[in-house]
Amino acid sequence: MLPFLNQGAQSFRHGIHPEDYKAMTRDMPLERMPFMEEVVLPLRQHLGAPSVALVKPGEKVFRGQLIGEAPAFVSANLHASVTGTVKRVEPHHHASGKLEEAIVIERDPYSPQSLYGEQKIDWEDFSPQELIDHIQYAGFVGLGGAAFPTHVKMTVPEGKKARFFIVNAAECEPYLNSDFRILLEWTEAIFLGIRISLKILGAERAYIGVETNKQEAIDRLREMMPSDLPCEVVPLVTKYPQGAEKMLTDAVLDKEIPSGKLPIDIEVLVNNVGTVAGIGQYFSYRQPLIERVVTVTGPGIKRPANLIVPIGTRLSDVIEFCGGLHENTRQILFGGPMMGSAQRFLDVPIMKGTSGLLFLTDQEVFPREEYACIKCLRCVDACPVYLNPSRLGLLAKERKYEDMMEFHILDCMECGSCSYVCPSNIPLVQRFRVAKGLLREKMAREKAKQKA
Amino acid sequence: MDLISALLFLAGLCIALAIALAVANRWLKVEEDPRIDVVEDALPGANCGACGSPGCRAFAEKVIAGEAMPGECPVGGPEGALYVASILGIDAGSVEKKVARLLCAGGNDVAVQVGEYEGYSSCRAAATVAGGFKGCTFGCLGLADCEVACTFDAISMMPNGLPLVDLEACTACGDCVEACPKGLFKIMPVRQKLIVQCRSILEGEAVTDLCKVGCNGCTRCAADAPAGLIEMEHNLPVIDPNRPDLQTEIATYRCPTGAIVWMEGQQFPERHRALKGTKESEETDRAV
Incomplete structure (x- = not known):
């Protein structure tokens, strides 16, 4: 039985209620970040095997051109995010803290930076496999943070089926607003992405899970919802970690995923709203995954913003674009405060999985003394x-x-x-x-x- | 009456079980090679697993069965292996002394730190946060995971934040190799004297800006060493372990950073003397 979807907000059991700190960038519209002189595109931006570089130093590349190819099924393609010249392919600092091979592209200052091969794709006549092939070509990965290749997820294993498709717009991490802005500004693209996903999966119904601290988004989605789309907006109690796919499935459908299993084992498939919107945009004007929405926020940055950043832009360039840091900035995180990873160097590039940049000051970050466990449970x-x-x-x-x-x-x-x-x-x-x-x-x- | 019947019952039970045990001992006994016990007693009894067997008894069984050589127990050392071999009257196998070597010399006096880490004091925890706080991605973090992991108390942390492996105490069991998140320990025979104390795959100033004693990949050692001893791979010299006859100190003479060293026994000998010597010398060492 399906739960009563429109009676108040739903949620999963357990979890925590951290202060959400979203007000800082909540009402800031998406802003396009200019193309920097150099972008760094690591070959490992997703789970699975790193892609293999298709270009050599000195080669000209266009914005949107394929420059890294997936060597295996669980991997993702990589596209140039600016038009310019490949300068180096070398080990570069990576958000994981390791050195990873990366393609460094120097921007062509005279290029209009238009998209390579821009055109609308007539997807209505495509078979589900053709649609997946397109998604695979475009290098889509889960944009919520884990960066799992989308085409792998959308390929339903034999013997299983997906009856329900859930769009993950919970955005339970404090501070971040990228999914919220996508919900408000790229609503049409989300609906197109849902249509395509439903066609691929053969699913009967789609749900968009949104936490109630994003009421405007819920209202807007309901208002714009096409009447022929079998899709429902599900308001969720604001709670962390609701954006985890197991928790979200529990919250939206009241179905628990057993230990060691995936949502697909109970006929559910979950995708992040950024990924769904990205797929919609790809099919509207053939833009592969070369840019993403990043919330730049926290008390440490002078001008917080919601930016559309070309993938490969260096952290230092984003900081400069956002007016620099306050002096007492102490920690820089890729992602939110709960699961984000702290950074050691300022030249690390923004990657496909980077949902936010959080700058914390010594007001928030300080060593805490550890005491014995008092078994308070x-x-x-x-x-x-x-x-x-x-x-x-x-x-x-x-x-x-x-x-x-x-x-x-x-x-x-x-x-x-x-x-x-x-x-x-x-x-x-x-x-x-x-x-x-x-x-x-x-x-x-x-x-x-x-x-x- | 109740008391007596209870006593009688228990006494009867005891006798019945005793008879059962006696019968089991006499008729159901499993014959085992008595030499297994002797060999097990002769082994160090650390049950560390360094030989590849799950414990000392399993290793003893293998030795008796001829599947392993006594010399494969690194903990017992040459004397232990020869003793076990003499008991059984077999060949001891290779009894070369091995030791764990740290492939990093970038203590906090020579290597740059770019971040502050105030979390859980463990190298592995620090390494999961952006690879640690050090400028060099490959270097030792100095939070003593190896010291804690070492079964034989052979590792102690030096004032410069690097672990010191005591040559005498180290049994090459490999605990530190597994504990180090940066993979900086390597088990090597003591006769391997030419060692590169760096794992950075970068070259030139990218290395030396972050650590004064890192290998900058200049290839001079490879050029100076006898042909076939040193190959450059990922900007690091790789010394062929199968050619001990070719090893020469000459390879270290022109190294601009001192990353390749000639090691006679103990690693970091001055620090070792200071740490093992009197307290005074330890203080002078800190002052230095």
């Missing part, structure tokens, strides 16, 4: 996947990583709710990440040994 009430972070934290502190498997540590999605609510400032999620990393390495070693 606030973390247990917060954990959206029903783990026992308190117990896991004690095991992790003693580095008993093997024992943590018994408590299902690998189900942890590192949302950080446990660390957020802990009154003793125990770095729970940080320890879980260490444990998960070590356990995964160990499992990989054992697998390799078994093979040999």
Whole structure:
């Protein structure tokens, strides 16, 4: 049975209610960032195998031209985000903290930067597979942050089907407004993206999950909704981590996804609203994934904004465009404050998965003293996947990583709710990440040994 | 009456179970090679898994079965291997002393820090946050994951933030190799004396701006060494471990940063002397 969709806001169980801090950039319309002299396009911007460079230094490339090809199915194509000349293909600082191969393109200062091969695609007559091929060509990945290749997600495995398509517009991370602005300004593209997605999946119904702190967006979506589109807007209680696809499925359809399974196992497919809008735009004027919406916000930046940034623009260029930093800026995050990753260098490029840039000052970021666990179990009430972070934290502190498997540590999605609510400032999620990393390495070693 | 019947019942139960045990011991006994116990006693008993077996007893079984050589236990060292071999009257196998070497010399006195890290004090946790706080992406973070992981207390942190592996105490069990998120430890035979203490794949000033002792990929060592000993790969010299006969200190003479070193035994010998010596020398070492 479907839940009663229009009776008030819905949600999942557990989770936390952080202050949303969205007012800073909430009412700022999308603004186009100019093309910088140089862009850096890392070959690894998605989950899976890094793409392979198709261009050599000295070659001319056009905005929207394919410059990196996916070597495997779970990978994504890469397109030039400016017209110019390839200067280098070299290891460059990457948001992950590693050095990754990247294509550096110097902008042609005399180019009008028009789109390569711009045209409308008549998609109505395409078969679902042709539509997926187009999405694969355009290099789409999940724009919510994890950057999982979209064509892989949209290819429903044999024996399974997708009855419901959910557009993820929860945007539960505090500070970020990129999805909110997309909902307001690219509404038509979203509807087109939903139409195409429904055709690919053969799904019977689409839902757009929006948290109630974005009431304008809910109103606008309802007002503009084409009458022939089997789509419903579902208002959700403002709660973190509602944007995680498992939580969102639970909130929208009241269906729980079992441990170790994906939404497709219960006939649901979830895509981020940015991805859906991007697909709509691609089919309207053939623009591959070469730019994205980024919220630049936080008390550390002089001029917060919602920007459309060409992918590959350096962090330092965005800072300069936004008026520079306040002196007490202490931390720069790619993404939101809950799951974002801190940056070490200012020359890292904006990537396909970068939903926001957050600049925090020493008012927000300061070392906190860790106290002993008082077993208050606030973390247990917060954990959206029903783990026992308190117990896991004690095991992790003693580095008993093997024992943590018994408590299902690998189900942890590192949302950080446990660390957020802990009154003793125990770095729970940080320890879980260490444990998960070590356990995964160990499992990989054992697998390799078994093979040999 | 109740009391006596309870006592009688328990006594009867004891006798019945004792008979069952005696029968099991006499008739259901599993014959095991008695040498396994002897060899297990002769092994170090650390159950560290460095030999590739799940524990010392499993290793002893393998040795008896002829599937492993006594020398494959790195913890026992040459003496231990020879002892086990003498018990069994077999060949000890290769008993070369191995040790864990740190492939980074960028302590906080020579390497640039670009960030502040105030979180959970663990290298692996720091490495998941943008790769750590150091300018160099490849260098040692100095938060002592290896020191904690070491089963034999062979690793201690030096004042410059690098771990010091004590040559005597290290058994080459490989705990540190698994613990280091940057993969900076390598188990090497002690006779391998030519070592590159850097893992940075960058070249030129991109390296030296961040660390004074990093390898800038100038290739001088490869040019100076006998042909076939050193190959350059990703801007790093790779020393052929199978040609110990070719090793020469000459390869280190023209290194502009001192990234390639000639190591006679202990790594970082001055620091080791200071740390193991009197307290005074430790203080002078800090002052230096």
